[in-house]
Amino acid sequence: MLDLQLLRNDLENVVQRLAARGFALDMRSFQELEQERKAVQIRTQELQAKRNQTSKQIGVAKSKGEDVSAIMAEVASLGDELKAAEEKLAYIQNQLDDVLMTIPNLPHESVPAGKTEADNVEVRRVGTPRHFDFAVKDHVDVGEGLKLLDFETAVKISGARFSVMKGALARLHRALAQFMLDTHTQEHGYTEVYVPYLVNADSMRGTGQFPKFQDDQFHVCADNLYLIPTAEVPVTNIVRDEIVALEDLPVKFVSHTPCFRREAGTYGKDTRGMIRQHQFDKVELVQIVHPSASYAALETLLGHAETILKKLELPYRVVNLCMGDMGFSAAKTYDIEVWLPAQNTYREISSCSNFEAFQARRMQARYRNEKNKPELVHTLNGSALAVGRTLVAILENYQNADGSVTIPAVLRPYMGNAEKLSA
RNA sequence: GGAGAGAUGGCCGAGUGGUCGAAGGCGCUCCCCUGCUAAGGGAGUAUGCGGGCUUAAACCUGCAUCGAGGGUUCGAAUCCCUCUCUCUCCGCCA
Numbered sequence: 001m002l003d004l005q006l007l008r009n010d011l012e013n014v015v016q017r018l019a020a021r022g023f024a025l026d027m028r029s030f031q032e033l034e035q036e037r038k039a040v041q042i043r044t045q046e047l048q049a050k051r052n053q054t055s056k057q058i059g060v061a062k063s064k065g066e067d068v069s070a071i072m073a074e075v076a077s078l079g080d081e082l083k084a085a086e087e088k089l090a091y092i093q094n095q096l097d098d099v100l101m102t103i104p105n106l107p108h109e110s111v112p113a114g115k116t117e118a119d120n121v122e123v124r125r126v127g128t129p130r131h132f133d134f135a136v137k138d139h140v141d142v143g144e145g146l147k148l149l150d151f152e153t154a155v156k157i158s159g160a161r162f163s164v165m166k167g168a169l170a171r172l173h174r175a176l177a178q179f180m181l182d183t184h185t186q187e188h189g190y191t192e193v194y195v196p197y198l199v200n201a202d203s204m205r206g207t208g209q210f211p212k213f214q215d216d217q218f219h220v221c222a223d224n225l226y227l228i229p230t231a232e233v234p235v236t237n238i239v240r241d242e243i244v245a246l247e248d249l250p251v252k253f254v255s256h257t258p259c260f261r262r263e264a265g266t267y268g269k270d271t272r273g274m275i276r277q278h279q280f281d282k283v284e285l286v287q288i289v290h291p292s293a294s295y296a297a298l299e300t301l302l303g304h305a306e307t308i309l310k311k312l313e314l315p316y317r318v319v320n321l322c323m324g325d326m327g328f329s330a331a332k333t334y335d336i337e338v339w340l341p342a343q344n345t346y347r348e349i350s351s352c353s354n355f356e357a358f359q360a361r362r363m364q365a366r367y368r369n370e371k372n373k374p375e376l377v378h379t380l381n382g383s384a385l386a387v388g389r390t391l392v393a394i395l396e397n398y399q400n401a402d403g404s405v406t407i408p409a410v411l412r413p414y415m416g417n418a419e420k421l422s423a
Numbered sequence: 424g425g426a427g428a429g430a431u432g433g434c435c436g437a438g439u440g441g442u443c444g445a446a447g448g449c450g451c452u453c454c455c456c457u458g459c460u461a462a463g464g465g466a467g468u469a470u471g472c473g474g475g476c477u478u479a480a481a482c483c484u485g486c487a488u489c490g491a492g493g494g495u496u497c498g499a500a501u502c503c504c505u506c507u508c509u510c511u512c513c514g515c516c517a
Binding site: 004009037038041042044045046048049051052054055056057058059060062063068071072073074075076078079243245364368372374 | 433440441442451452468469470471472473474477478485486487497498
């Protein structure tokens, strides 16, 4: 949510910056609505002030035993107009709210202009894609070849976009999550948190999934709860409606959770394999920081995610998302893309964003500033990493000619020191 | 699932229809006092939104907010209804 004050005081500039990221804000209708709000609010408050004042007089007069019928008649005449004014104000404010809740965040000045993925700017490449002297298989063929990955059974149990992993592959999946958690807690100073996977609508609103992306979420109707699409939702909402002490900033959480996404509107996209699933695991980093520190925090958080890929010795690149390709709530986003030899391309494995105060304003997440006044925090998060896609990258990059897969050195302690997955 | 009790500021806690945004305490800030420390005295200290105001701060002023939403009333923290959550007891359960 953007600051209403900013929209009032600097609308033209806001409209321009939103247009740059592909969002058309109807300036005239906003102004009209805002003007009406102002007039109705002033009138409503006048009437309320009058009613309050008169009612107070009644109390005073009664306590002195005076006759109050004249004053009561006076205040009674306010009733209808006041009620109408209050209703109209509530209606207008709801409309303004609806507009406000569907406006995306303003991009930071360091975000490149552009409309699509093609306009994203590569920041760096790390590692060199391995040369294969045999025909590379994709992760589906590698996994199924080892009889450790089974999509047919997943279809029987649940349907498309689910997977079943077995044996050493299931263990490797678990090992990856453990390795990521250990790295972030032991080397990067994050506190591990275990959180609910079902959340209420307020939490979804807080991080920006609602109201705009309601259709993308799994909804448990009987209890009116939603399956989390990312740990970002429960973890960031830890500070919803809270005032964090200045000395407790930055707050750094890491959490390993499953993520559930309906993937509405992606029919036909990435239908093969584990790239795009309704359910996948992710290790998520979340930081709650002082506003002056958020851009520095974004760089270090990105570095923390990169560390995992470096330790796994997987080639990757970092891209700075252009305005048109950024998510709804983000002010700036870096994606990390891992090399997938079978696709002969880099594919997203992490997304690290600074939301500035956009989520904090929706959540009323604040800290006490140097003057002891509550002020909105800045929030950030990043995947570090998406576990399923990391597994895909290992299967493809570490595959051998005989169909086996070498286990990256850092994972072997988690795998009973095994060196390979083999049939 | 059944029965009961409760939800008030940063925290604790009083308040059952009228000058209550809310006693008192704790905490915090400032000032005074005291060689230091400890103790003491005084003042201040909720949030959101609007208006004054064309930028920011400060200030003045209005409205709203006592778990949430409705209702009764000239007037609601207080009375009524619905919901949410917490606690206690019973039942069930990994």
